[in-house]
Amino acid sequence: MKNDYDSLNEGTRSRLTAKRRKTNLILNSLIIIVVLLIGIVSFNIFFSNDEGAADQNEAAAEKENAGASQGKKADSKEAEKKDENEASGKNADEESESDEAAEETKEDEEVADPIVTEGGSDANVKQTIENPEWKPVGTTQSGEHNTVFDQNAVDWQEMILAYSYATGIDKNNMTVWWNENGGAPNTAVGTISEKGNDQTFRVTIEWAEGEGWKPVKVEELIQNDKR
Structure with a gap:
């Protein structure tokens, strides 16, 4: 009877040990899966943040370049307008001087005719x-x-x-x-x-x-x- 009882106990322990091993394997597998999921999620979050920051930096740079370009265009237009005004003023002065000279010449011609x-x-x-x-x-x-x-x-x-x-x-x-x-x-x-x-x-x-x-x-x- 003792030998049968011992054999039964050993069989039970063997089943329990096998069950614990199976349970541990499942738990370890789940832990690994969870870790992998955490890693994937973290990578996605980090990569998305990097891309967002890069996009923001790129957008800011484009905005800055556009502002600089508009500033240059405005300065260029202002310079052209200034040059045109100066040229117009110069032409007006030259025309005025020319008119005055012509008037003086006309007066001289009238006096000397x-x-x-x-x-x-x-x-x-x-x-x-x-x-x-x-x-x-x-x-x-x-x-x-x-x-x-x-x-x-x-x-x-x-x-x-x-x-x-x-x-x-x-x-x-x-x-x-x-x-x-x-x-x-x-x-x-x-x-x-x-x-x-x-x-x-x-x-x-x-x-x-x-x-x-x-x-x-x-x-x-x-x-x-x-x-």
Whole structure:
């Protein structure tokens, strides 16, 4: 009987041992599976975070580049607009200067556009020059005017200025051949030429009260009749 009982116990222990081993194997397998699942989940979470961060960084970089590009475009447009404004202002200034110069030239042309006719008051006159734009040359004299044909008088010197103004001959390079009364009070006639030049002019002037002597006409002579 003892041997049968011992055999039964050993069989029972063997079954229990086998069952525990099977249970342990299942538990170990489950643990391994759980660990693997945890690892896979952790990897996915970590990888997703990395990709999200990379995407965010890439998006931020693209946004920054786009902002920089827009800033450059804005700066470029602003610079172009500034250049256009400067060019426009420069062109406007040049046009204004050109208009002013043209206006001055026009005024000069109007002042310097004399009326020239053939002949004159006698047979020795080649041509007569008159200009309605001639102005009095100014004066330092005051009070009642008296025509004075004296080379040392102020009145004489102002006559010479009027002759120079009418003919364009510098008073310091002028030969005065004759200076006399023009046939009426406050008038004078001078025969002049440029030094070293045979071209001779007879200039008629008249006194403008408070303004000085004013040219009336210039006659270019065929020959100097006062030499």
